[in-house]
Amino acid sequence: MNAPTVDPKTSRRITHRTAWQVFRTPLLVALVSSTGLVFALFGDGLWDGLSWVALSIPVALSLIYGLRVPRAPR
């Protein structure tokens, strides 16, 4: 489970996440992406629009997290 242990090198507490905690967000992103993939198959207009929104989520996440400028060291 969530067993806090102490890192022998830095004496800091490390929390090990469970599989569910690690995969929670990726699973959500995958579900939204999959929905985006199929919606545009079903129709035009609104269906396409929903697809665009859903499939931009992975792109947006990549840009947001990928291009985050590191904060200046204190």
Next chain:
Amino acid sequence: MVGSRAVRAWLSIHAWTSLISMLFLLMLCLTGLPLIFHDEIDHLLEDEIAVPAMPPETPLVPLDRVIAAAQQHFPGQFVLLAQLKQSAPLVSVLVSPTAIPTPGMFHRVTIDARTAAVIAEEPPHQDVMDIVLRIHKDMFTGLPGELFLGVMGIVFVLSIVSGIVVYWPFMRRLDFGSIRRGASPRLKWLDTHNLLGIVTVAWALAVAVTGTINTLAVPLFDLWRVQTLPKLLAPYQGKPVATAKSVEAAVAQVRTAFPDRLITSVTMPTAGRFGSPQHLVVWTKGKTPFTARMLEPVLVDAEDTSKMVAPDLAWYLRALQVSRPLHFGDYGGLPLKIIWALLDLISIVVLGSGLYLWVARKWGARRRSAAALVSADQVVSA
């Protein structure tokens, strides 16, 4: 940290499947990028075909006159098929110098459906996008290359699945989305690789699986023909390739029998694998966005157009038909194509960073063992 035997095994699977398919995947991602915009690029490169203005209710001439006009334009050659444009009153007729056409080696002549006048003619040629498509599809090697890329697709799927498995040990101590940008570029790229990989995993799997299915198009169609045609051709045993009595009559029959479908093209009787020697193959599609992807053939007897058969399309052909739009990303307008291209670019970064991580680890290991040798040497010579 990455200690357990199972994790090391999965990491090994991930590394090997990724490395084996790496070169081909990079080629596929790079050629895939312009292919997403195939239509738009063709549009830019082609000359616009000017359709003569006429009152909108001008009736269409019988298709037989259109076919005759195409035949007259290329005397002695073979009319293969006629494509009915949905957006303009035009018919695009493909004519080949040989009875069985060579890929790419046919004339395409555009005919006004209201007057049977030839408006435009395209000689056999391959433009830039045709070349890019051939590299992407089979690296110019035909069916063997296509099937080989299908195997690479399966290897890629294994790489993705093993990548999902090894995501866990690497992310057990990190928040989702965190990228450690400290002194080590290796750590930064590891986190970037993991993040970009995991958020695009659904799209990547869809494109990989549908891409693999697409490589089976020729074998699957051949399988279906072998299962379907012999029964349909049995009554005609021993007859030569038929000449079509009337294409217009065949099309009219199909329209009456299937009022909720649109006619997309008619294939003339042929010994080639894309048609039947005794039938006109009338291809139809549905009127809704989803059924428009489901092309269904109706086989009309070439000599007696009252006889027609609409064979069932096998499940594997339906899977193939759905795989096309899901692979090309062309079914949701231009915004979807742009998103598709962005996801492709992100995948290229995932591939490149993966390669970097593997190389960096190998170099790191070699430097460590070289350093160990150097210090051992110094101890000995001191």
